[in-house]
Amino acid sequence: MDEFDYIRWVRRQIPSDPRVLIGPGDDCAALAPSVRPLLITTDLLTDGVDFVLNEVGGRAVGRKAMAVNLSDIAAMAGEPLAAVVGMVLPTDAGRTLAEELFHGLRAEAERFGVPIVGGDTNTWAGQLVVSVTLFGEATVRGAVRRSGAKPGDWIFVTGPCGGSILGRHLAPQPRIREALALHETVELHALIDVSDGLAADLNHILDESGCGAALVAEAIPIHADAVELAKRSGKAPLTHALGDGEDFELIFTVSAADGERLLKAPPVAGLAKIGACVERGLWLDEAGERRPLAPTGWVHQME
């Protein structure tokens, strides 16, 4: 099968959508204009770093590649709109992998009503690379950035963290609906998704907002996977919850008044207040003591 045959096959898989003026098979796709700002995110996943193809298969890779991008749209409280997909397939992998990947990408995209409108498929002697660029729209309330946190804000997370490497990292649950529900209910000051790690991603908010935060150790929701992983690693479950990453929950800050409203009548399940913003620094309050917290998490290192 050559690339053109594959594109023909892809075209048959894609239902028509009134927002898609031109779909796969031309030099560009075209989307209908919108009155709202266009959100754009791109994430590129590689074999051996973000997944192990031989262990998980193409379908799981496709799902993850789409889901991590959907999570970035959630992290701006946006509504996903359409996606394009780039792939580099190992030459010996064949059409089966291309199709499995596409099925996984499409299955995850369809959960959120997102058409795949174009792409680029290549082969090489190297390992699998999957790139997704996802488009979304800001809601009428606007996109929520990382930069709006203020001292005194309460800090929340949408669910338990840690130990995602035991399998959850392959099946992220993008918090699109949760972000939209929160955005309608309260004024979100700052928002991010947990990809690098709870502490590292919170630190991105602090860095952009120019303030600090103190987390309460006992308040941080620890996933059962973090407890399980701690048995093997010898580290504390809290360490895994703060540092593992790829949880794809949302961290956000709101005024104390909005925080109280969320605690009284949470618009989404799983919300936990984990601390508050302060003037500067990143701190962990544990057993009555405040100590510095390292913003550790997954960071791609260059030499």
Place this chain on the structure above:
Amino acid sequence: MDEFDYIRWVRRQIPSDPRVLIGPGDDCAALAPSVRPLLITTDLLTDGVDFVLNEVGGRAVGRKAMAVNLSDIAAMAGEPLAAVVGMVLPTDAGRTLAEELFHGLRAEAERFGVPIVGGDTNTWAGQLVVSVTLFGEATVRGAVRRSGAKPGDWIFVTGPCGGSILGRHLAPQPRIREALALHETVELHALIDVSDGLAADLNHILDESGCGAALVAEAIPIHADAVELAKRSGKAPLTHALGDGEDFELIFTVSAADGERLLKAPPVAGLAKIGACVERGLWLDEAGERRPLAPTGWVHQME
């Protein structure tokens, strides 16, 4: 340098642009809404297939990665708007390669006023991969597709083809201005850029339009590189012009009346009429004889 430091560096390189509401450093970029359809294209380049990094260096790779995407916007007669960039760098390459790539990407983008608004930078044990997703806008005359060619149309190309592997393939000249000038002057029925090869890309137009074409051998503009390469390959220069690809010239079809107008007062330099559309088939007229022409060109093969 970690990824976050690199993103900070990238942010300092990017001038502010009124269309860019949110640039690099958040979970998504955001572009101001537009009343025109949004064009989207994505192309992914890999070391050893699209370039040889050790021979050409990061800057040339960056330029090519941006240029081939710009060429796809030209191939819809659109105006480029903004780009996002994904990279997978070899772990041993270091920051120099990341910066060289970015300089090349930005230099090419700036030639067409295109801001780089976001991206994703990763490292791995494999070879370099660069992915660009480019956005554009259709003009008020609409996007030109591959599917509008009709029997009787005249077929044009914007410049000489063949032998791009001698070096031109690394420095494509995206025909953005040429496409816009043509689109203003005549009614373009079908349009594509020459990436796979003159015959192969013309065949994409024929396939989408449901018609055929007869090219005139003597009318096809042959690049000096094709003549040079023919000395080494033993093939005819015309064979290189028809099959080599990566010329990034534009092929288009217009009515005979519009074709005559173009010949009388060409709005861009380098235009050549190379044949006409017929009911079916792909043919080459040479020395008074019509024979079938294979739509050969560069095709990524899967097993």
